[in-house]
Every structure is written in structure tokens, then in C-alpha cells.
Amino acid sequence: MSWRGDYFYLFENLILKDFRIRYRNMSLGILWSLINPLVMMVVLTFVFRGVVGEQGNSRVPFPLFVLSGLVPYNFFTAAFMTGTTSIVDNAALVKRVPVPREVVPVAAVLSICVHMLIQIALLIAITLLFGMHVGAQWAWLPVMWVLYVAFVCGLALGASAINVYIRDTRYVVESFNLVLFWLVPIFYSFNIIQKKYQPLYNFNPVAAMVMAMRNILLENIPPAHSLVVNMVIAACVSLGIGILTFRRLKSHFFEHI
Secondary structure: OOOOHHHHHHHHHHHHHHHEEEEEEEEHHHHHHHHHHHHHHHHHHHHHHOOOOOEEEEOHHHHHHHHHHHHHHHHHHHHHHHHOOHHHHOOOHHHHHOOOOHHHHHHHHHHHHHHHHHHHHHHHHHHHOOOOOHHHHHHHHHHHHHHHHOOOHHHHHHHHHHHHHOOHHHHHHHHHHHHHHOOOOOOHHHOOOHHHHHHHHHHOOHHHHHHHHHHHHOOOOOOOOHHHHHHHHHHHHHHHOOOOOHHHHHHHHHHHH
16 A cells, blocks of 8 residues: 555544544434534524524524524534644554654544534535525535635644643633634624624634525525635635644654653
8 A cells, every 4th residue: 555545544544533432332323413403503592582582684594594503613613622632632643653743633623524514414404494495606515614624624733733732722722612602693693793893703714604604505695705705814824824833843742742
């Protein structure tokens, strides 16, 4: 087997290993990828539509409105956290196997893509169930998700390298993910945000991805040009900084793990 084949084999096994470990000893297994967003969709719908009152875009069923925000947010939080701890969690592999260390955090993010695909399938099914129609703009879905995954890979590369030296990094990421839930328009519409704060949402890649998903699936229009541009910039900057940070720090991984 060539060195490229060896790396591909390792890459594939890292992705599958993380996927298997996540659902090991769980009786429902992969169904949790469907149950978690559905439960959150029901709870948020009850609280913000039933208890608090009318929220979001009245033209769109509120459960669908919420789910279109939860799917991008869930992927980001799971992939960012898994990527951050990936080098430390795979310390034995990093020490013993002479492969590019960058493979480890990238594989950790891609392992979450399996859950992402399941949740996107759920979102599409519910979108069709509520009477939305497939349109030409749906071709933007893979484009936006590739940019989004690239953005998260960059974050994972940088955070995983820093986590080797500063183990509190994972707790910073956990806290950040919790705060981010309120800073992404998951259960509220972008239209209610005060104008002075709207640029913060436009330049927040997670919020931009949520708004792009709603453009495509719920409004039957292509994602706004500004959202596409911001996602391209976010992906390039994140990957660039992440790769540079990782390469600068990886030479001393062995001493700290």
C-alpha cells in the first residue's frame, strides 16, 4: 500500500472510531442524532411559541424555523469540541504513528459530519412535510456546508494545538458554545435584531449559516450574497490561522501529551 493509501486508511479509521465510540453502549445508537434535535425543537417551540408567544417568521412553521437553526448550531458545537480535544484524546496515536498530526483534528470534525448528514436529512424531510418545495437554490446547500465545515476544521486545528499546552481550552470552548446559543438566531428572527447589532450577526459564521439555510429551505431563494462572501472569508481565515497555529505548536506535542 502506498503512503497515500496508508494515510487514507488511517483517516477513514479515525473517523469511524470516533463515530463508534460516541454511540458505544447506547441502546438507541445512531437514533440519538435524530432524537436530540427533535426534542430541542419541541421544547423550544413550546417555550417560545406556546409560553412566550409568537416568535420568528409567521409565514414559516415555527418547529421548522427552529430546526433550521439547530442543525448548523449542533454541528458547530459538537465538531468544535471534538476537534479541540482530539490530539489529547488520541495521544497514543500521535506519539506512536508517524503521520501528519493535522489529520487527527480534521478527522474528528469529519466524524461529526456523519451526524450532520443525518440531521440535514431530518431537516429536509420535515421541510418537505410542511409543504416546502425543492428548488434550484437547493444546489447552494453543499456549497455552504463545505465552506462551513472548512471553517470549523480551521478552528479545530488551532484549538486542538492550544489544548495540548493549556488544558483549560476545552472548558473555554464549552462556555463559548453555551453563550453562542443565545447569539445565533435559532429561536428568534434576524429581523427583530436592532440595526446596530446586525453586522455582528452577519459576520458570525454560525449565524450566517443559519440565515443561509433559511434563505434556501424556507424562503426558496439563494443565500444572500453577503452571507456567501462572509462564509468564504471565514473559511479561508480560519483555515489559514488554524494551520499556522498547528504547525507552529506541533513540534513539541510529544513533550506535553
